[in-house]
Amino acid sequence: xxxxxxxxxxxYSFLAIPLVFFxxxxxGPMLYMMAMSFTNWGLMRKVTRFIGFENYKTVxxxxxxxxxxxxxxxxxxLGAPIVIVVSLCIALLLDTIPKGKGxxxxxxxxxxxxxVVAVSWVWRWMYQPPPLGVINAILVAVGIPAGExxxxxxxxxxxxxxxxxxxxxGYCSTIFLAGLQTIPKELNEAAxxxxxxxxxxxxxxxxxxxxxxxxxLVVMEGIQFLRIFTQVYNMSMQAMGGPLNSTKSAALYxxxxxxxxxxxxxxxxxxxxxxxxxxxxxxxxxxxLDRKVNY
Amino acid sequence: xKRIRSAxxxxxxxxxxxxxxxxxxxxxxxxxxxxxKVQLVDELxxxxxxxxxxxxxxxxxxxxxxxxxxxxxxIPAGEGPDVITLFYGWLPMYVKAGYLQELPKSxxxxxYFDKTYYPFVAESxxxxxxxxxxxxxxxxxxxxxxxxxxxxxxxxxxVPPKTLDELxxxxxxxxxxxxxxxxIQAGLAMQPTGQGHSWIREVLFRQFGNVPYSSxxxxxxxxxxxxxAALKWYTDLITKDKVGYPNFATDDVTAFKAGxxxxxxxxxxxxxxxxxxxxxxxxxxxxxxxxxxxxxxASYWTHGIVDGVKGKQxxxxxxxxxxxxxxxxxxxxLQKVGELPATPALSEKYKNDPVxxxxxxxxxxxxxxxxxxxxxxxxxxxxxVDEVILKKVDPLQALKNAAAKEQKLIDDFWK
Numbered sequence: 001x002x003x004x005x006x007x008x009x010x011x012y013s014f015l016a017i018p019l020v021f022f023x024x025x026x027x028g029p030m031l032y033m034m035a036m037s038f039t040n041w042g043l044m045r046k047v048t049r050f051i052g053f054e055n056y057k058t059v060x061x062x063x064x065x066x067x068x069x070x071x072x073x074x075x076x077x078l079g080a081p082i083v084i085v086v087s088l089c090i091a092l093l094l095d096t097i098p099k100g101k102g103x104x105x106x107x108x109x110x111x112x113x114x115x116v117v118a119v120s121w122v123w124r125w126m127y128q129p130p131p132l133g134v135i136n137a138i139l140v141a142v143g144i145p146a147g148e149x150x151x152x153x154x155x156x157x158x159x160x161x162x163x164x165x166x167x168x169x170g171y172c173s174t175i176f177l178a179g180l181q182t183i184p185k186e187l188n189e190a191a192x193x194x195x196x197x198x199x200x201x202x203x204x205x206x207x208x209x210x211x212x213x214x215x216x217l218v219v220m221e222g223i224q225f226l227r228i229f230t231q232v233y234n235m236s237m238q239a240m241g242g243p244l245n246s247t248k249s250a251a252l253y254x255x256x257x258x259x260x261x262x263x264x265x266x267x268x269x270x271x272x273x274x275x276x277x278x279x280x281x282x283x284x285x286x287x288x289l290d291r292k293v294n295y
Numbered sequence: 296x297k298r299i300r301s302a303x304x305x306x307x308x309x310x311x312x313x314x315x316x317x318x319x320x321x322x323x324x325x326x327x328x329x330x331x332k333v334q335l336v337d338e339l340x341x342x343x344x345x346x347x348x349x350x351x352x353x354x355x356x357x358x359x360x361x362x363x364x365x366x367x368x369x370i371p372a373g374e375g376p377d378v379i380t381l382f383y384g385w386l387p388m389y390v391k392a393g394y395l396q397e398l399p400k401s402x403x404x405x406x407y408f409d410k411t412y413y414p415f416v417a418e419s420x421x422x423x424x425x426x427x428x429x430x431x432x433x434x435x436x437x438x439x440x441x442x443x444x445x446x447x448x449x450x451x452x453x454v455p456p457k458t459l460d461e462l463x464x465x466x467x468x469x470x471x472x473x474x475x476x477x478x479i480q481a482g483l484a485m486q487p488t489g490q491g492h493s494w495i496r497e498v499l500f501r502q503f504g505n506v507p508y509s510s511x512x513x514x515x516x517x518x519x520x521x522x523x524a525a526l527k528w529y530t531d532l533i534t535k536d537k538v539g540y541p542n543f544a545t546d547d548v549t550a551f552k553a554g555x556x557x558x559x560x561x562x563x564x565x566x567x568x569x570x571x572x573x574x575x576x577x578x579x580x581x582x583x584x585x586x587x588x589x590x591x592x593a594s595y596w597t598h599g600i601v602d603g604v605k606g607k608q609x610x611x612x613x614x615x616x617x618x619x620x621x622x623x624x625x626x627x628x629l630q631k632v633g634e635l636p637a638t639p640a641l642s643e644k645y646k647n648d649p650v651x652x653x654x655x656x657x658x659x660x661x662x663x664x665x666x667x668x669x670x671x672x673x674x675x676x677x678x679x680v681d682e683v684i685l686k687k688v689d690p691l692q693a694l695k696n697a698a699a700k701e702q703k704l705i706d707d708f709w710k
Contacts, residue, residue: 043367043371043390045393046393128544129478129540129543130473130475130477130479131473131477132544140473140477140530150542151540151541151685152685153685153686183314237488237542238488240674242677242678242681243681243685244682244685244686260363260670261362261668261671262670285331
């Protein structure tokens with residue numbers, strides 16, 4: 001064995017460990033779940049038998065599942081673009097300030113590194129109706145009518161969405177900032193010497209050069225919002241995704257099917273539907289958004 | 296010689312210890328975590344082990360939210376407990392799933408249950424003549440009120456409302472608002488997710504002349520004009536009179552403890568919790584009546600033996616089950632937890648206790664809804680209230696939606 005082959009054998013054997021882990025812990029259960037989604041497996045039933053597409057029919061015709069899919073799409077379609085645009089603005093501002101960049105960056109990234117459960121509960125308290133909620137106390141003090149937030153079927157979803165946007169901003173703006181710092185200063189200066197205005201530099205130079213990073217973030221945030229769970233679980237009353245299922249996400253629906261109704265196979269078929277949606281969205285993004293960048 | 300003798304002695308001693316060790320049976324007991332109950336059971340286990348040498352009991356507890364999850368994951372795998380305490384509303388589900396075994400007919404039969412327990416208990420643990428569990432204690436609902444807030448509102452702190460009309464009038468007087476009209480003190484806590492859904496289901500519906508279910512609880516019958524009148528009365532308190540609303544000050548219990556709600560409908564299990572709050576002056580009264588009709592909702596936790604437990608384990612489990620449902624333990628349960636004895640005769644002694652009495656009186660008219668999916672059925676009623684107060688759906692329509700959903704749950708279960 002030459003040194004080179006020995007080296008690659010070592011490398012492969014080290015890489016095999018996470019691969020085995022991935023196969024056993026992720027891939028195996030996933031295939032098992034796919035197979036089981038065609039049975040009537042439930043923890044309350046002693047006999048499990050093959051029932052074909054019955055679960056898919058049941059789940060797809062369940063109005064609660066339809067509503068939770070709608071909510072999930074709403075989270076993603078509203079949430080991901082807002083996060084991308086706002087975090088890009090924050091990153092551009094952070095890039096221009098001469099002093100205190102570190103402290104501002106820390107402030108923006110703090111929500112991201114705080115446990116989501118803690119964030120959710122603090123916001124749940126802040127959203128409370130008067131006289132307890134901080135946000136409503138401020139609104140009332142300045143004479144604006146108090147908001148219903150989590151107790152309203154129309155405001156609850158945006159309220160939860162807002163919290164997730166706030167959390168994700170830290171992550172995205174940090175990545176954008178790192179991206180901005182990789183853009184060669186010369187390009188910017190050359191454009192300015194050629195007479196480009198600030199706005200032109202931004203839209204013709206900076207943003208196009210950030211495209212690979214933007215693409216990465218769009219995909220990541222899309223997935224992040226499509227599988228939103230913890231915030232909804234912790235911010236809705238009795239973790240039900242209420243009021244009236246108005247905040248219930250597909251992930252929460254799956255959780256409830258599996259762990260409160262013990263209909264494991266139905267939960268499995270619902271998760272495969274969610275998986276297919278996430279996959280389709282990601283493939284779509286990869287096809288249409290992934291453009292090569294030329295300097 | 297001496298050495299040999301001591302060696303023989305030692306051997307003999309060892310064998311005695313070994314025999315004794317072999318005869319020790321260890322059984323596992325599961326319940327959800329409720330501090331006063333867990334502490335009491337620890338004490339009970341000590342007493343039981345003293346009286347039954349050779350049996351050891353291990354108590355394991357889980358949070359309420361994940362209890363059924365643990366059970367569903369462990370019992371089918373054969374890793375569950377021997378004796379388990381479950382909410383009576385989960386009983387049909389457990390029996391159907393085959394988690395529990397039938398209790399020995401020699402001790403636990405119809406005659407025994409009819410003689411020992413309140414009628415609503417005897418009815419709801421009977422599965423076609425088979426019995427799978429027996430309870431220690433029962434709970435009912437009552438009206439609790441904050442005496443200090445009554446005084447502040449110019450009401451006599453020792454005279455609680457007696458009818459629903461009085462309740463509504465008192466609640467209006469006890470509500471406070473800020474300059475914008477936002478509620479800052481609830482006259483009556485309105486929390487369907489707490490005890491509210493049971494108050495509507497078993498009390499208000501009946502008081503307005505409706506019968507919410509068929510006698511076997513397989514048919515939902517609350518979606519009629521009388522049921523709608525009951526739901527309208529309840530939701531009007533939220534939308535028109537604005538005396539409280541769901542999740543005000545987090546929830547009803549928190550609001551009452553913090554002095555933000557002047558009255559609440561709550562269960563006897565809350566006695567210990569409320570007694571622990573400093574400077575809270577509170578009273579208990581029977582649920583307000585209406586049209587001269589009294590009604591109440593009773594519930595209980597009940598103990599069963601898990602399927603597959605056999606031999607010595609089974610004998611020990613039966614002994615333990617008999618002990619924790621004994622009259623002696625029922626009284627301890629009342630003193631330490633606040634839940635009422637499940638045997639009517641034992642309650643007699645507490646007729647002079649002002650806190651216990653209203654709960655005891657409630658038992659006379661109490662019904663225990665036969666849930667087949669307690670969480671699902673609770674949610675159906677919570678949604679009916681939400682539809683009326685958030686989406687302005689007509690109460691009768693909201694009940695029709697609820698009845699359709701609940702009927703489907705019931706039909707699917709018995710299918």
